[in-house]
Amino acid sequence: MSRQIHIVCVSGTHEKLQMAAMVASVGAASGDEVTVFFSMNALAYFVKGDTTDAPVEGGFGTIIANNNGVPSFRQLFQQASELGDAKLLPCSMALDLLEITDDDLIPEFGVPTGLTKFLMDAEGAQLLSF
Amino acid sequence: MSETKVIDACNTYCPGPLMELITYMKQAEVGDTLELLSTDQGTASDVPEWVNKIGHEMVSSEKIGKIWHIKVRKAK
Known part of the structure; x- marks a missing residue:
């Protein structure tokens, strides 16, 4: 049975982006309806052409950042979209403050979304924050 | 005609x-068998859970040396 998983992704650290991407990709590919709302420090990593390494929080972040066998968070979010139809939504406020538009983001991203709309859609569903 | 495709995902982690298996499963025909090779311990328990939820068919799962050989048949 499918369920809804809503993820708020705001941290720009490697570990939290990685965990959010893991949950999104596995959930979406397993039939769950996954929606990820990107804001704050998380959004800029998804500007087209951006390859910036996310800073690590601790030792485990260093391990996953340096191990080629660990899929990257960018790859996992793309797979969440391509394999499981996850919705990747940019926060409209964050876009405004970064002075970019959704056209500047990778094509897997959907329409700019306000927090109110996201929370209304998430009503009653599981909501995870990273 | 059904066929067995081997997916070598050794030395990659959860x-x-x-995700490799799912990528190839989407491209496979109903009745095809995919054999996933993995050195990741969690994969051996995660794949049957995914297969059960989605409704495909577990054919076999065995560890040979350090490598898990997990065979799954596409059922739909």
């Missing part, structure tokens, strides 16, 4: 092997 959820890499599962």
